[in-house]
Amino acid sequence: MVDITVGIDIGGTNTKLGFVDREGKCLVQASVPTNAQEPAETLIIRLHNKIDELQAQIREAATVKGIGIGAPNGNYYRGTVENPPNLSWKGKTDIVGLFHRVRNIPVTITNDANAAALGEGLFGVARGMKDFIVITLGTGLGSGIVANGELIYGADGFAGELGHTIVDPDGRECGCGRKGCLETYASGPAIAAMGIKAVVQGLTTRIGELANYDLNRITPELIYQAARGGDAIAQDIYERAGFYIGIAVSNVLTMVGPRKVVIGGGVAQAGEMLLEPIRRTVNERVFIMLASEAEIVLAELGTNAGIIGAAMWAYERITNQEYKEVRIE
Numbered sequence: 001m002v003d004i005t006v007g008i009d010i011g012g013t014n015t016k017l018g019f020v021d022r023e024g025k026c027l028v029q030a031s032v033p034t035n036a037q038e039p040a041e042t043l044i045i046r047l048h049n050k051i052d053e054l055q056a057q058i059r060e061a062a063t064v065k066g067i068g069i070g071a072p073n074g075n076y077y078r079g080t081v082e083n084p085p086n087l088s089w090k091g092k093t094d095i096v097g098l099f100h101r102v103r104n105i106p107v108t109i110t111n112d113a114n115a116a117a118l119g120e121g122l123f124g125v126a127r128g129m130k131d132f133i134v135i136t137l138g139t140g141l142g143s144g145i146v147a148n149g150e151l152i153y154g155a156d157g158f159a160g161e162l163g164h165t166i167v168d169p170d171g172r173e174c175g176c177g178r179k180g181c182l183e184t185y186a187s188g189p190a191i192a193a194m195g196i197k198a199v200v201q202g203l204t205t206r207i208g209e210l211a212n213y214d215l216n217r218i219t220p221e222l223i224y225q226a227a228r229g230g231d232a233i234a235q236d237i238y239e240r241a242g243f244y245i246g247i248a249v250s251n252v253l254t255m256v257g258p259r260k261v262v263i264g265g266g267v268a269q270a271g272e273m274l275l276e277p278i279r280r281t282v283n284e285r286v287f288i289m290l291a292s293e294a295e296i297v298l299a300e301l302g303t304n305a306g307i308i309g310a311a312m313w314a315y316e317r318i319t320n321q322e323y324k325e326v327r328i329e
Helices: 040-057 095-102 112-123 188-200 220-228 232-256 266-270 272-285 302-319
Strands: 002-010 014-021 026-033 062-071 080-082 107-111 132-137 141-147 260-264 295-298
Touching: 002 026, 002 040, 002 112, 002 302, 014 040, 014 302, 026 040, 026 302, 040 062, 040 095, 062 095, 062 112, 062 302, 080 095, 095 107, 107 112, 107 302, 112 132, 112 141, 112 260, 112 302, 132 232, 132 266, 132 302, 141 232, 188 220, 188 232, 188 266, 220 232, 220 266, 220 272, 232 260, 232 272, 260 272, 260 302, 266 272, 272 295
Parallel strands: 002 062, 062 107, 132 260, 260 295
Antiparallel strands: 002 014, 014 026, 132 141
8 A cells, every 4th residue: 555645736727636645656646727817626626536536547456545736825824825926816725624524634834845855955956965955947937945944934935036136126016916026027928928029010030930930839938949050039038037047046145145046937948048048147247156066957756746745744734633744963
């Protein structure tokens, strides 16, 4: 009999889930549309049904110990998701309570980027490290900070939200209601918006051609494809995104002093095209510590980091009756 936990990674576009064993291996996994405009209850029902489907796929006998959820603005202190900027859910949504209505097993929740940080710290590129940060680039821009082996939550559970630090005080309006947040310059939608703007303005670029001049088909992946082909406008879009991320990373290095910065999420598939301007900006702007002391790398677990981290978060907290903090050892 194998003990497994279900890891769920709620994103602004898609929600991924998987069955994870104690060694961090994802046995089966799937994805469902988040449908950001729908109520949370609808997503929970879809996830409940998908869990049943996945359980039927496992060939060996397995016990589901519980469910771990990584969610944008997930607050593990209260078991809620609170005003997530890329979802229509308002106020405090009791995700744990909603899951308990349909599934009578233990459920835990944490911020989605914190779940990714836990996954990378236990089984990924930050394995064995005590001080690092994981930045997730997708529909939103999240971050999880680990200092001295512990995830930083702060007094209200929302510490470490790098995506909503200000990189331009008079900048673009963000889904959180403020202006100039990093998320508005370097998330997936922000990169796509820069590509759309270039096409609408009639700039010399292949982005429109690759999208068959359908603006809805312009994605970060398509812009990366154009950039790889030598398109200067597309390359500049990733240069600008990397520049703004580099500014935010420079501030984190100065304030927290991590020894590794891990870049993950779907947008990170651009690889060195994104990492190079991040590193260059950091080298130009960090003086308190040696910028070379902090390695900037891609996530090892890819888009599975959040699933694995959420599952491990649940496993540790469910099996430890005292609910002690999960530590990176």
